[in-house]
Amino acid sequence: MTLKEIEKRKIDHLSLACDFVNRSTVGAGFSDYRFEHNALPELNFEEIDTSLDFLSRNLKLPLIISSITGYDVSERINRGLAGIANDFGLGMAVGSQRIAIEDGALEDGFRIRRYAPNILLLANLGAVQLNYNYSVDECRRAIDMIEADALVLHLNPMQEVFQIEGNTDFSGLLKKIEEVCSSVKYPVIVKEIGYGISATVAKKLQNAGVYGIDVAGAGTISWSCLESKRSSDIVVKNAASAFMDWGNSTVDCIKSIAEMGKKIKIIASGGVRNGVDIAKSIALGADICGNASDFLQKITISHSDCENFVESLILELKTAMLCVGCGNIQELKSAKLLKTK
Numbered sequence: 001m002t003l004k005e006i007e008k009r010k011i012d013h014l015s016l017a018c019d020f021v022n023r024s025t026v027g028a029g030f031s032d033y034r035f036e037h038n039a040l041p042e043l044n045f046e047e048i049d050t051s052l053d054f055l056s057r058n059l060k061l062p063l064i065i066s067s068i069t070g071y072d073v074s075e076r077i078n079r080g081l082a083g084i085a086n087d088f089g090l091g092m093a094v095g096s097q098r099i100a101i102e103d104g105a106l107e108d109g110f111r112i113r114r115y116a117p118n119i120l121l122l123a124n125l126g127a128v129q130l131n132y133n134y135s136v137d138e139c140r141r142a143i144d145m146i147e148a149d150a151l152v153l154h155l156n157p158m159q160e161v162f163q164i165e166g167n168t169d170f171s172g173l174l175k176k177i178e179e180v181c182s183s184v185k186y187p188v189i190v191k192e193i194g195y196g197i198s199a200t201v202a203k204k205l206q207n208a209g210v211y212g213i214d215v216a217g218a219g220t221i222s223w224s225c226l227e228s229k230r231s232s233d234i235v236v237k238n239a240a241s242a243f244m245d246w247g248n249s250t251v252d253c254i255k256s257i258a259e260m261g262k263k264i265k266i267i268a269s270g271g272v273r274n275g276v277d278i279a280k281s282i283a284l285g286a287d288i289c290g291n292a293s294d295f296l297q298k299i300t301i302s303h304s305d306c307e308n309f310v311e312s313l314i315l316e317l318k319t320a321m322l323c324v325g326c327g328n329i330q331e332l333k334s335a336k337l338l339k340t341k
Contacts, residue, residue, distance in 0.1 A: 027218075028217060028218070028219025028250040028270055028272070029249035029250055029251025029271075030271065030276075030281075031340065032251060033338065034337070034340050035323070035335060035337060036335075037323055041322050041325040043321075043327050045318065048318045048321050048322060048326075048327055048328070049327060050062065050317055050328075050329065051089070051329070054091065054265075054287065055091075055149050057091065059089050059091055059120060060089025061089060061314060061317070062278060062282060062288045062289055062329055063091065063290070064090065064092060064122070064267065064288060064291075065091070065093065065290075065292065065295050066216075066292035066295075067095045067154065067292060068081070068292050068296050077299055077300065078112050079112060080299045080306070084307065084310060085116050085119045086117070086119050087307075088307075088310045090119065091120035092116070092119055092120070093123075093124055093290075094112070094121075094124050094146060096124050096126055096154070097142045098129060100145065101125075101134075101141060101142065110146050111146055112146065121146060122149065122150050123142040123151045123152065124142070124151070124152040125142050125151070125154075126153070127176075127177060128156070128157075128168075130173060130177070131167070131169045131172070131176070132169070136180055136183040136184060139151055139153075139180050149186065150187040151180070151189070152191055152214065153177060153180065153188060153191075155190060155192050155193070155197070156193045156223065157170055158195055158223055158243065158246065159193060162223070162227035162228055162231070164230060174205075175208075177210065181208055182209055187212070188209070188211055189214055189267065190212075190214070192217070193216055193221075193223060194217075194220055195217070195218055195247035195248065196216065196217035196218055196247050196248030196252070196270065197216070197217075197248070198248055199259065199260055202260065202264060206260070210264065213257060213266055214267035215253035215257065215266065215268060217249050217250030217254075217270035218248060218249055218250070218271075219249060219271025220270050224240040224243040225244060250268060250270040250281075251280075251284060254281060254286050255285060257285070258284065259285075265287045266287050266288075267286065267287065267288050267290050268281035268284075268286035268289045268290065272289045274313065274316050275313045275314065276316055276317075278313065278316075278317050279320040279324075280337065282329060282335075283332055283335040283337050294309060295309070
């Protein structure tokens with residue numbers, strides 16, 4: 001695939017990701033649980049602490065703006081999101097840096113540290129590129145390019161199958177991921193992009209030295225649907241429709257990985273839409289949460305829309321914490337959840 005084709009793909013992804021028609025029909029699973037309400041919390045709402053430390057950075061909210069993209073118009077998007085992350089004390093991950101690795105002139109679009117000097121910042125490459133002439137060197141370059149605190153390697157087999165000229169050789173990747181973990185001096189996080197990471201896969205990644213798992217479960221964008229919109233191949237379009245209900249729910253991923261013993265950090269993303277979902281994720285076993293699609297939609301409308309969204313998240317999370325009697329994130333980990341189904 002040429003750089004021009006990659007550029008067009010990035011722009012298509014930004015546009016299509018904002019369309020709710022391209023949402024997975026699988027729910028994230030949060031509606032299956034509700035908190036046991038505490039009518040006598042014995043807390044001062046104003047003193048509730050939503051902060052935590054993650055990857056040696058202090059965050060005011062247990063939330064990362066998840067990977068979106070980093071080319072052309074998205075440079076303005078990332079610059080705006082970096083400002084939001086800096087102002088509200090959030091973490092942020094950039095989108096795949098492959099395009100900048102292959103054309104150094106495009107690196108500047110990813111360099112957002114200058115707009116947010118103190119935030120938790122994550123670099124990002126597709127793990128499958130390790131089977132397409134990428135190595136530890138490219139991983140180091142991605143980290144250095146943006147002065148990142150950690151590297152995200154994303155797994156996206158479903159998307160690659162339906163993507164025009166996708167890279168579909170996922171063989172032998174575990175060993176190469178292990179090599180990256182042992183060779184770069186930064187923590188490595190592995191994430192899906194919308195179909196979830198099971199406990200079975202998480203265990204293998206943990207044994208390979210991966211620091212954390214971003215479950216990125218079903219409940220948000222359906223990449224088979226999105227990529228089929230970009231294709232003119234009727235076979236691809238027909239086949240993609242069979243996978244609208246594919247994937248592991250975010251809640252199932254969090255619970256199953258947490259039951260492994262919590263030796264690996266868990267980032268909950270995929271349908272985490274509000275502060276109550278954040279609270280439920282933490283109570284289910286996640287360390288921190290991620291959201292991409294809502295931030296993308298809000299920032300493309302206006303900066304103030306994005307600010308209002310974050311302020312709503314804070315109010316929702318603090319209200320949930322008050323009404324379960326938890327004064328900080330550590331206490332929230334032990335909050336009682338009731339199964340609704």
